[in-house]
Amino acid sequence: MLWRISYCLLWQLAGGALGWWQSGPWGAALGAALAAWAWSVRDFVRGARVLHWLRTGDLADAPVVHGIWGEAADRALRLLRRQQARIQSSQDRLQEILTALQASPNGVVLLDAQGRIEWCNQTAANHFGFDAQRDVMQSIGNLLRNPEFTAYYAVKDFSAAVVLEGRASTPSRPVRISVHLHPYGDGCTLLLSRDVTALEQAEAMRRDFVANVSHEIRTPLTVLIGFVETLQTLPLSAEERSRYLGLMAQQALRMQNVVQDLLTLSRLEGSPPPGMAEWTPVQSLLQRCEDEGRALSALLTQHQPHLLRFPAPEVLRAQGDIAGVPAELQSALSNLINNAVRYTPAGGCISVQWKREPDGRAVFSVHDTGPGIAPEHIPRLTERFYRVDRSRSRETGGTGLGLAIVKHVLQRHGATLDINSTLGKGSVFSVTFPANRLRGFAPST
Numbered sequence: 001m002l003w004r005i006s007y008c009l010l011w012q013l014a015g016g017a018l019g020w021w022q023s024g025p026w027g028a029a030l031g032a033a034l035a036a037w038a039w040s041v042r043d044f045v046r047g048a049r050v051l052h053w054l055r056t057g058d059l060a061d062a063p064v065v066h067g068i069w070g071e072a073a074d075r076a077l078r079l080l081r082r083q084q085a086r087i088q089s090s091q092d093r094l095q096e097i098l099t100a101l102q103a104s105p106n107g108v109v110l111l112d113a114q115g116r117i118e119w120c121n122q123t124a125a126n127h128f129g130f131d132a133q134r135d136v137m138q139s140i141g142n143l144l145r146n147p148e149f150t151a152y153y154a155v156k157d158f159s160a161a162v163v164l165e166g167r168a169s170t171p172s173r174p175v176r177i178s179v180h181l182h183p184y185g186d187g188c189t190l191l192l193s194r195d196v197t198a199l200e201q202a203e204a205m206r207r208d209f210v211a212n213v214s215h216e217i218r219t220p221l222t223v224l225i226g227f228v229e230t231l232q233t234l235p236l237s238a239e240e241r242s243r244y245l246g247l248m249a250q251q252a253l254r255m256q257n258v259v260q261d262l263l264t265l266s267r268l269e270g271s272p273p274p275g276m277a278e279w280t281p282v283q284s285l286l287q288r289c290e291d292e293g294r295a296l297s298a299l300l301t302q303h304q305p306h307l308l309r310f311p312a313p314e315v316l317r318a319q320g321d322i323a324g325v326p327a328e329l330q331s332a333l334s335n336l337i338n339n340a341v342r343y344t345p346a347g348g349c350i351s352v353q354w355k356r357e358p359d360g361r362a363v364f365s366v367h368d369t370g371p372g373i374a375p376e377h378i379p380r381l382t383e384r385f386y387r388v389d390r391s392r393s394r395e396t397g398g399t400g401l402g403l404a405i406v407k408h409v410l411q412r413h414g415a416t417l418d419i420n421s422t423l424g425k426g427s428v429f430s431v432t433f434p435a436n437r438l439r440g441f442a443p444s445t
Contacts, residue, residue, distance in 0.1 A: 106194040107177075113187030115140050115153070127177050127193045129167045140191070149179060158182065163196060171376065176200050205383060216258050216385065216400070220251035227251075261401035265384070268328075268408040279439065280326045282362075283316035286354060288330055293337040293350075301346040309351040319354055319362070320440025322433065324413045332409040333364060335402045336429045340368035344426075356443070360435030367428050373421040381419060382407040413437060 098119065101108045107124030109117060116137045117130070125132050128144055135143060141150065152162040158181040166175025176197045182190040227248045231241065290310045297306045322329065340350045351367040373381070377388045385400035410417050414434045421427035 106192055109140070109191035109193070111140055111189040111191060115189070117143070118188075124191070124193055127166065127195070152179070153181070163200075166195070166197070173379070213258075213262070213385070217255055220254045223251045224248055258401070261405060264405055265401060265408060268405065268412065271412075273412045273414075274323075274325045274328070276323045276437070278325065279321040279323050280329065281317075281321050282319040282354060283313060285322065285326065285330055285333070286310065286316055286352070287313075289334045289337055290352070292334050293341055293352075296338055297341045297350075300341065304346040306341060306344060306346070307349040309349070311352070311354055316354065318442040319356065320438060320442065322362075323437040323439075328409045329413065332406045333431070335406050336366045336431070339402065340366050340370065340427075340429070344368045344370040356438075356441055357432075360438065360441075362433045362435075362438050363430055364433070365428060365430040367426065369426040372423040372425055373419070373427055374423055375421075378419050378421060382417070 102121045104121060104123065107121060107127045109120040109124045109130075112118050116139055117135055119136070120130055120132055122132060124130060130143060141153065146164050148162055148164055152158075161178045161180035164177050164179055166177045169175040174197065175195065177193050178196045179191065179193050182192065184190055227244050230236070231244060236244070290308075294308055297308060337350070337352060344350055348369040349367075350369075353363075353365045353367070355363050355365075357363060373388055377386075380386045381388075382403045384404045386403075387400050407417060410431060414437060416432050418430045418432070419427065420430075
């Protein structure tokens with residue numbers, strides 16, 4: 001500040017000296033006053049330039065001035081640049097956090113104190129049908145019109161989550177979304193959503209599995225206990241004793257089949273996928289399946305047999321070989337044929353086909369003229385112990401685990417199972433094998 005005063009005095013002395021030289025003492029006084037006024041105007045202009053720049057805040061237009069105003073401008077410029085760097089760093093950090101939330105498998109919605117959407121990721125938009133840009137600052141209550149959520153949001157008790165029906169839910173493919181609100185800040189709320197459909201289905205399947213296993217074992221066990229008590233307490237003839245023992249053996253065999261199928265499923269789930277070292281001719285594989293299917297058909301329909309159609313041997317010989325575990329493959333394909341035999345009325349038609357696709361894949365299919373399957377049952381057919389007709393399945397000797405075993409065998413071999421059915425017209429079970437598990441195909445010319 002001292003040099004600033006000195007600089008002003010130098011201007012006055014110079015003006016006074018010039019005025020003295022021109023007009024004597026009065027000229028000296030006038031020259032000093034004019035010099036002081038000129039210095040003030042010059043200083044005012046510099047200050048005005050700095051203040052104008054500070055008001056606009058554009059760092060690129062910082063004025064180049066000297067003196068104290070220049071130093072003030074330089075210091076302000078450095079402060080503004082540091083502040084801008086901090087703001088940019090904060091914005092970059094915020095963008096990283098939003099990018100991470102955007103990549104989250106769960107839905108994230110930020111709500112202000114009035115319940116308006118400040119931001120949401122794409123997962124939440126898919127869960128609730130939001131538009132991430134258009135619906136910003138829209139009230140969550142206006143967009144999410146679900147009575148359960150409305151009651152949950154109104155009570156303000158967010159200690160637990162609420163499970164809602166998903167926007168894309170249908171009777172055949174239900175979708176369940178868990179929603180949990182977490183208050184934070186000054187009245188703001190964080191909404192987290194996640195798709196719990198698979199978890200609920202897994203839990204339902206677990207409960208059904210435990211209940212079904214208990215039922216499948218308990219029913220024949222109860223029958224066995226009743227027969228044992230009868231044999232122990234009542235005097236029976238040899239013929240009655242033989243009949244009771246035969247029924248007991250039948251129930252024991254039923255329990256054994258259930259346990260054996262459960263062990264088979266456990267082994268399939270715990271063993272690694274089969275390699276590509278073991279090859280089996282398609283002809284021999286389907287020949288064994290045909291023999292088993294015809295034997296079962298003859299046993300079930302003695303008076304009016306099924307019409308069974310299988311590919312000719314020469315056609316199957318041209319199909320080459322398939323890689324995998326022969327016993328597992330035969331079990332899966334035979335199961336599909338045997339199911340068609342069991343559920344097709346006597347005199348019905350069952351057609352088995354094996355076709356190669358242009359891309360090298362092979363499709364094994366079983367067509368029947370049975371009663372067909374309702375659409376709501378098809379997605380659950382491969383669940384353990386799931387039966388469309390429980391009484392009919394037990395009458396034909398099924399354990400309810402056959403299609404579950406088929407699904408696991410096919411998954412291990414990279415194959416897929418497709419089911420198409422029409423009530424009253426029959427069903428088509430198709431298995432598609434990948435091209436890398438097939439070799440030696442000789443197409444007919």
